[in-house]
Amino acid sequence: MKILALVSSYRRKGNTAQVVGLLEAQMRVLAAQQDEALEFETVNLARQDIQTCRGCRICFNKGEALCPLKDDLLALKQKVEVADVLILASPVYVDDVNGVMKNWIDRMAFVCHRPEFAGKLAFTMATSGASPTQHATRTLNAALQSWGFYIVGNTGFKTGAYMRQAAIGEKFQSKIEKAARKLYSAMNGQRHQNPTFLALMTFRIQQIGWNKAARKDTPDYDYWHGNGWLNERVEYFFPHQAGPVKVGAARLVGSMLAGFFT
Numbered sequence: 001m002k003i004l005a006l007v008s009s010y011r012r013k014g015n016t017a018q019v020v021g022l023l024e025a026q027m028r029v030l031a032a033q034q035d036e037a038l039e040f041e042t043v044n045l046a047r048q049d050i051q052t053c054r055g056c057r058i059c060f061n062k063g064e065a066l067c068p069l070k071d072d073l074l075a076l077k078q079k080v081e082v083a084d085v086l087i088l089a090s091p092v093y094v095d096d097v098n099g100v101m102k103n104w105i106d107r108m109a110f111v112c113h114r115p116e117f118a119g120k121l122a123f124t125m126a127t128s129g130a131s132p133t134q135h136a137t138r139t140l141n142a143a144l145q146s147w148g149f150y151i152v153g154n155t156g157f158k159t160g161a162y163m164r165q166a167a168i169g170e171k172f173q174s175k176i177e178k179a180a181r182k183l184y185s186a187m188n189g190q191r192h193q194n195p196t197f198l199a200l201m202t203f204r205i206q207q208i209g210w211n212k213a214a215r216k217d218t219p220d221y222d223y224w225h226g227n228g229w230l231n232e233r234v235e236y237f238f239p240h241q242a243g244p245v246k247v248g249a250a251r252l253v254g255s256m257l258a259g260f261f262t
């Protein structure tokens, strides 16, 4: 199993990098107990050359390969493609993710249209001085959900301005162990094959939207068509184990909401 963690703080040894380091250590303990191999790579997003989106829409209309910004975005996306699990970790800046993380999410916006990560697992984390971290993790979850990820969970850490690793370990060890257990069991389970109501509903809204698309000569339409997802009988990105009542209700609500979005 391959885990990729993207940390968006400029502070290489800041609070966010430290909690991710502790999570990695705990994941390695769990893997060793099961005698399983685990690859865990952490990339500091702030040290990547990811320029700000210019809003030209070329990625949507012609494909991301033609983006005029020549930087590290596509190489980093390849890392996400080959990982089984993506962890996003951001410090809270003014009640949300920091600009580095938001900028990366914006540059990846074309994946909302072509959700190629369907079925992969994700976990989100945020650290803050003192305020709640939910707004930041919601931002991360919303992006990942629209890219097709199954969100295993999210967690937040109130670390103050700077907390030493020993103190973080002392204060948050049980929280980190809990997060690691949750992620590890999801990696070894089939939970992603039971998509949530929200995921099923979002799929339905997108399915209706792309079926109604005025232009059929776009990478987005090709992508949905090529994957067979425009067929009305297809309920999700891949064969799933969600119950018929949940699927039926999600598709009904999705069909109703699609009128507002499409």
Ligand SMILES: Cc1cc2nc3c(=O)[nH]c(=O)nc-3n(C[C@H](O)[C@H](O)[C@H](O)COP(=O)(O)O)c2cc1C
Pocket (backbone or CB within 6 Å): 009, 010, 011, 013, 014, 015, 016, 017, 091, 092, 093, 094, 095, 096, 127, 128, 129, 130, 131, 132, 159, 160, 161, 162
């Ligand atoms: C520009 C800036 C804005 C911040 N805004 C908030 C905030 O709104 N709420 C909060 O609790 N902490 C805030 N913080 C504190 C950080 O979220 C907190 O110290 C975080 O753990 C830093 O993580 P890092 O060491 O990985 O950079 C802010 C810090 C900075 C530098």
